[in-house]
Amino acid sequence: MMASYKPSILVAAGRVALQQENQPEVGAMFLMMDLFDISQLDITLDNRLLSAEEAGRYEKGIALLCDDVPLAHITGFQEFYGRKFKVTPDTLVPRPETEELVHHVLSTIRSGVAADIGTGTGCIAISLDLEADFKVFCTDISSAVLEVARENAEVLDSDVIFRQGDLLDPLVTEGVKLDVLVSNPPYIAESERALMSRSVLDHDPHLALFADDDGLLLYKRMIDDLPLVMKDDSYVFFEIGHAQGAALTDYIVKKYDVTVHIEQDINQLDRILWFRWCE
Known part of the structure; x- marks a missing residue:
């Protein structure tokens, strides 16, 4: 069953919290923002369902996050001084x-x-x-x-x-x-x-x-x-x-x-x- 942004993040945060104590919902949210180039406002409005392909990508990203892989190594970039830099x-x-x-x-x-x-x-x-x-x-x-x-x-x-x-x-x-x-x-x-x-x-x-x-x-x-x-x-x-x-x-x-x-x-x-x- 497809879900929208916020429910997906809450479920993912629960998984991350089992592995990490440090703000799991923040990590799950930023992973979604970075993977799909969306804003916090998009997440707040929560008016779009993730496609099956997007849900699969997010699931893989969360699994890596649970394994202590840094967010930038999952998404392939890091924001720095207002710009995206490949890592x-x-x-x-x-x-x-x-x-x-x-x-x-x-x-x-x-x-x-x-x-x-x-x-x-x-x-x-x-x-x-x-x-x-x-x-x-x-x-x-x-x-x-x-x-x-x-x-x-x-x-x-x-x-x-x-x-x-x-x-x-x-x-x-x-x-x-x-x-x-x-x-x-x-x-x-x-x-x-x-x-x-x-x-x-x-x-x-x-x-x-x-x-x-x-x-x-x-x-x-x-x-x-x-x-x-x-x-x-x-x-x-x-x-x-x-x-x-x-x-x-x-x-x-x-x-x-x-x-x-x-x-x-x-x-x-x-x-x-x-x-x-x-x-």
């Missing part, structure tokens, strides 16, 4: 905290040459390109990841420039000089693996999650190479782990005469580290 098993699913990083960059500077290091889906680079007047480079070590980012740029009509390579190496090779460097690199320490959810460990690429030296290695490598790519009076922005601010600040100020700022995210956790280069 694959090769890419980290963009997080709301990273939207805050983009917002902070745009609140500070809106033009010049920018680079997103470790671009993943391209969500940071493409958002900066489309929201402001930057010439944007982005780098990633993975060719599979860059293919996803290129596809997102094409779909969203972005002119981001892609380079494959390790962190800043492609920019150094080309002699690119930056007004803005932004990066959300892998920053989780191996010691934190036991604290992470099955959903993340089973479905996000570990290359995009973990880093040596208590999660600090890739930051330190970028920080060491900043003189090779930064213009005078430029800006550096990092998304960081909530407990990494003090260690990174100490590492930076021992090397350079800069003032480091730490900004908290919506959950009141340290999340953005930034500074003006050679102020």
Whole structure:
């Protein structure tokens, strides 16, 4: 028997609740919205029956949701800064905290040459390109990841420039000089693996999650190479782990005469580290 939106969501939420404690009705609702490109208003009005094909797709999606598969890996995309970005098993699913990083960059500077290091889906680079007047480079070590980012740029009509390579190496090779460097690199320490959810460990690429030296290695490598790519009076922005601010600040100020700022995210956790280069 075919059902409309709301009854389908309530039944699905009951199934999800048996596996997950965290707002099962919200997950069931967003799955329906994403699969069928409908709004919360459509669900509230509840004036259309799901077809047999739609009901089957929703049933398969709910089964995956019950198995801790992230919503974005079920639907194949994630909303970020008002746009849909394709995600694959090769890419980290963009997080709301990273939207805050983009917002902070745009609140500070809106033009010049920018680079997103470790671009993943391209969500940071493409958002900066489309929201402001930057010439944007982005780098990633993975060719599979860059293919996803290129596809997102094409779909969203972005002119981001892609380079494959390790962190800043492609920019150094080309002699690119930056007004803005932004990066959300892998920053989780191996010691934190036991604290992470099955959903993340089973479905996000570990290359995009973990880093040596208590999660600090890739930051330190970028920080060491900043003189090779930064213009005078430029800006550096990092998304960081909530407990990494003090260690990174100490590492930076021992090397350079800069003032480091730490900004908290919506959950009141340290999340953005930034500074003006050679102020």
